Amino acid sequence: MRKPSYWNKAKAFLSKKDKVMKKLINNYKDGALITRNDVFFSLCKSIIGQQISVAAANSVFSKFEKTCKGRINAKNVNKLSVQKLKRCGLSRQKVRGIKDLAKRIINKEFKPHLIKKMNDEEAILYLAELRQIGRWSAEMILLFTFNRSNIWPLQDIGLLRAISNNYNKKYFPPKSFLDKLYKKFTPYCSVATWYLWRSIDNEPIQY
Numbered sequence: 001m002r003k004p005s006y007w008n009k010a011k012a013f014l015s016k017k018d019k020v021m022k023k024l025i026n027n028y029k030d031g032a033l034i035t036r037n038d039v040f041f042s043l044c045k046s047i048i049g050q051q052i053s054v055a056a057a058n059s060v061f062s063k064f065e066k067t068c069k070g071r072i073n074a075k076n077v078n079k080l081s082v083q084k085l086k087r088c089g090l091s092r093q094k095v096r097g098i099k100d101l102a103k104r105i106i107n108k109e110f111k112p113h114l115i116k117k118m119n120d121e122e123a124i125l126y127l128a129e130l131r132q133i134g135r136w137s138a139e140m141i142l143l144f145t146f147n148r149s150n151i152w153p154l155q156d157i158g159l160l161r162a163i164s165n166n167y168n169k170k171y172f173p174p175k176s177f178l179d180k181l182y183k184k185f186t187p188y189c190s191v192a193t194w195y196l197w198r199s200i201d202n203e204p205i206q207y
Helices: 007-017 019-027 038-049 054-067 075-080 082-087 094-106 112-117 118-129 135-144 157-166 175-185 189-198
Strands: none
Touching: 007 019, 007 175, 007 189, 019 189, 038 054, 038 075, 038 094, 038 112, 038 135, 054 082, 075 094, 082 094, 112 118, 118 135, 157 175, 157 189, 175 189
């Protein structure tokens, strides 16, 4: 798992642009955004993690992985019964989302390779056509699986909390301030997001 090719360039750019970023980049010298490069795996992880704590999500995901015998792919998941998936701790909606995703990949209704040719907004809309995938999940996939450099996930509670903490803003930070940061950090909002997450969590979540 390698860090993105733009990572060092982004660190230099953000350090120059913003005092808070410079401090965070100096504080957290270890680690970087890494990619798994497996869209199906990441989408399953994203569906499982929705609206539950990180600890609960990890527990459900490890049961899911065991049920798939360590091979999380569309063919294997398609063969699993609804009961087996529910036993992992998945709600009916999440089971439906994961089964639907497996079917769409097998039927070639959903073609992950097309995402590489899309801009960020087109890719978000394409991913959000999937059951159980909204804007936030789509942004996480673009950030972690495709390593897009300029994702600014404003529905992410962790990011908003980190901005409030680091910039002494009330929670939630005002939209005008979030827009100002977006302009300042473009084209490397993903890197800024990663460092802001890092400031409130030792282990940035991985999809």
